[in-house]
Amino acid sequence: xxxxxxxxxxxxxxxxxxxxxxxxxxxxxxxxxxxxxxxxxxxxxxxxxxxxxxxxxxxxxxxxxxxxxxxxxxxxxxxxxxxxxxxxxxxxxxxxxxxxxxxxxxxxxxxxxxxxxxxxxxxxxxxxxxxxxxxxxxxxxxxxxxxxxxxxxxxxxxxxxxxxxxxxxxxxxxxxxxxxxxxxxxxxxxxxxxxxxxxxxxxxx
Amino acid sequence: xxxxxxxxxxxxxxxxxxxxxxxxxxxxxxxxxxxxxxxxxxxxxxxxxxxxxxxxxxxxxxxxxxxxxxxxxxxxxxxxxxxxxxxxxxxxxxxxxxxxxxxxxxxxxxxxxxxxxxxxxxxxxxxxxxxxxxxxxxxxxxxxxxxxxxxxxxxxxxxxxxxxxxxxxxxxxxxxxxxxxxxxxxxxxxxxxxxxxxxxxxxxx
Numbered sequence: 001x002x003x004x005x006x007x008x009x010x011x012x013x014x015x016x017x018x019x020x021x022x023x024x025x026x027x028x029x030x031x032x033x034x035x036x037x038x039x040x041x042x043x044x045x046x047x048x049x050x051x052x053x054x055x056x057x058x059x060x061x062x063x064x065x066x067x068x069x070x071x072x073x074x075x076x077x078x079x080x081x082x083x084x085x086x087x088x089x090x091x092x093x094x095x096x097x098x099x100x101x102x103x104x105x106x107x108x109x110x111x112x113x114x115x116x117x118x119x120x121x122x123x124x125x126x127x128x129x130x131x132x133x134x135x136x137x138x139x140x141x142x143x144x145x146x147x148x149x150x151x152x153x154x155x156x157x158x159x160x161x162x163x164x165x166x167x168x169x170x171x172x173x174x175x176x177x178x179x180x181x182x183x184x185x186x187x188x189x190x191x192x193x194x195x196x197x198x199x200x201x202x203x204x205x
Numbered sequence: 206x207x208x209x210x211x212x213x214x215x216x217x218x219x220x221x222x223x224x225x226x227x228x229x230x231x232x233x234x235x236x237x238x239x240x241x242x243x244x245x246x247x248x249x250x251x252x253x254x255x256x257x258x259x260x261x262x263x264x265x266x267x268x269x270x271x272x273x274x275x276x277x278x279x280x281x282x283x284x285x286x287x288x289x290x291x292x293x294x295x296x297x298x299x300x301x302x303x304x305x306x307x308x309x310x311x312x313x314x315x316x317x318x319x320x321x322x323x324x325x326x327x328x329x330x331x332x333x334x335x336x337x338x339x340x341x342x343x344x345x346x347x348x349x350x351x352x353x354x355x356x357x358x359x360x361x362x363x364x365x366x367x368x369x370x371x372x373x374x375x376x377x378x379x380x381x382x383x384x385x386x387x388x389x390x391x392x393x394x395x396x397x398x399x400x401x402x403x404x405x406x407x408x409x410x
Contacts, residue, residue, distance in 0.1 A: 052349050053304065066296055068303040075296035091271055091280035094299075098273040099258065102306050129334065144257050 002062035004076075005030035007050055011117070012036075013109055013169035014069040015057040016203045020165055021073045024199040025080055037117070070097045073162050082162050089157040096155050096163035099141075100170075107138035109170040111177035138179055142187065145171065149186035153193060160197060168194050173203065207267035209281075210235035212255055216322070217241075218314055218374035219274040220262040221408045225370050226278045229404040230285055242322070275302045278367050287367050294362040301360050301368035304346075305375075312343035314375040316382035343384055347392065350376065354391035358398060365402060373399050378408065 004022075006029045008015035022029045034040040034056055042054045051058045051067045058065050059072035066072050077083050084090045111134055114123055123131075145167060148155065155163040172191045174181060181188055194200065209227075211234045213220035227234045239245040239261055247259045256263045256272045263270050264277035271277050282288050289295050316339055319328055328336075350372060353360065360368040377396045380386060386393055399405065 052352060053308065061293065064293060066293070066300055068300040068307075070303050071296045071300035074299050075292065078292055078295075087280065087283055088266060088269060088271070090283075091276045094279050095271055095273040095276035098275050098303075098306060101303060102273075102311075103258065106307075106311075126334065126338070129331065133331070147257060 003030065003060075004028070005032055005060040006072075007032050007034065007058040007060060007065075008056050009034055009036045009041075011203070012056065013112075013173065013203065014105070017069045017165050017169045018057055018059060018072045018076070019205070020169070020201060021076050021082065021162070023201045023205075024082060024160075024197075025076060026199070027076060070094075070101065070162075070166065073097075073165060077162055081159065082165070084157040084159075084161055086157065089161075093156045093161050093163045097166045099144075100166040103137065103144075104141040104167065105170060107134040107141060108174050108177055108179060110134055111138060111179070112170065112173060113177075115178055116176040135178070138174075138177070142171070142174065142179060142181075142184060146184045146186050149190050153190070160194070164190075164194055169203070208235065208265075209233070210237060210265040211277075212237050212239065212263040212265060212270075213261050214239055214241045214246075216408070217261065218317075218378065218408065219310070222274045222370050222374045223262055223264060223277045223281070224410070225374070225406060226281050226287065226367065228406045228410075229287065229365075229370075229402070230281060231404070232281060275299075275306065275367075275371065278302075278370060282367055286364065287370070289362040289364075289366055291362065294366075298361045298366050298368045302371045304349075305371040308342065308349075309346040309372065310375060312339040312346060313379050313382055313384060315339055316343060316384070317375065317378060318382075320383055321381040340383070343379075343382070347376070347379065347384060347386075347389060351389045351391050354395050358395070365399070369395075369399055374408070 004027065006015065006018055008031060010033060019029065036056065040046065041056055047054055050065050053067060055067065057069050057072060058067045059075065066075060084093060114127060154160055155167065171187060209232065211220065211223055213236060215238060224234065241261065246261055252259055255270055258272060260272065262274050262277060263272045264280065271280055289298060319332060359365055360372060373396065376392060
């Protein structure tokens with residue numbers, strides 16, 4: 001495989017997903033850090049070379065750049081057990097990865113960033129006005145996960161896949177955004193299950 | 206292939222993506238309509254049987270249900286030319302599909318829904334407060350597409366893939382949300398190119 005470099009902001013759950021996949025696969029990633037709080041992913045050079053969308057993570061593969069955590073995880077995991085062989089299961093994995101990016105991350109991850117990284121006092125009035133809606137939507141996403149995990153060990157295909165990676169990243173630190181996991185025992189059991197897998201690494205590794 | 210039924214709200218671009226892929230593949234879909242304006246995807250029966258997330262589209266495959274437009278398109282298109290054979294290109298296709306769901310659809314599609322389907326007079330104060338931010342973010346997404354298409358015929362791999370399907374669905378009706386395509390000639394040329402492909406169907410077909 002060509003040389004792999006992760007362009008990242010380490011505390012980001014989206015960046016952690018890629019490191020977690022690489023760890024499970026035994027793949028070594030170079031890492032280049034950007035301070036997103038100081039706009040380092042919005043510089044002309046970053047926009048021209050790394051990602052015109054001004055965001056991390058971006059997985060660099062040789063001299064090519066692949067933005068979007070889900071795409072980078074899929075690239076790394078192709079041919080491994082992290083992507084199911086069955087056609088329906090493979091699509092169902094993408095379903096949960098899409099759910100995470102659309103219904104979970106913009107609420108659970110954003111409240112974590114706003115409350116634990118910026119701090120409520122640093123939020124704009126418009127951000128403060130969004131707190132109740134994001135709280136309700138994040139709770140709804142966690143409730144859907146809780147119901148799905150009530151009688152399952154993993155999200156798809158009875159085994160650990162990219163769907164679990166995608167949903168684990170921000171769920172296991174959801175308390176940092178003020179979300180309550182104590183009342184969601186199936187999620188807590190699943191977090192313990194994922195954390196105990198061989199190859200697992202924590203978000204601050 | 207098992208019997209396929211699309212659970213949908215026909216004017217939704219996310220539902221159109223699946224119909225467009227099916228048309229290109231020559232696959233027949235049954236269609237079941239839900240009036241999302243009257244909460245027909247939030248009934249107990251829908252939540253229990255079709256999608257616990259209360260959303261369309263859902264592709265029903267025999268007696269299994271697959272939510273999320275990107276997952277359904279991927280399921281249908283596996284093994285076809287709509288998904289690139291090359292590993293990097295395949296991941297790059299998912300990159301643009303993820304970009305569409307995260308940066309494009311919540312802005313370009315939401316403003317279309319709010320302005321053309323609900324009407325500005327029917328919006329809540331909180332929705333009205335979100336208009337400038339969604340306008341700016343939608344314009345940024347369209348600008349990124351315009352720059353990418355400046356020297357390319359399609360988004361990935363020099364041919365028509367699911368990345369084009371995903372981005373076409375709401376871009377070609379972006380004017381309904383008040384977005385200006387006249388100043389984006391590469392996007393307009395790409396729309397004409399997609400619309401002229403054999404197998405193409407319009408959103409109201």
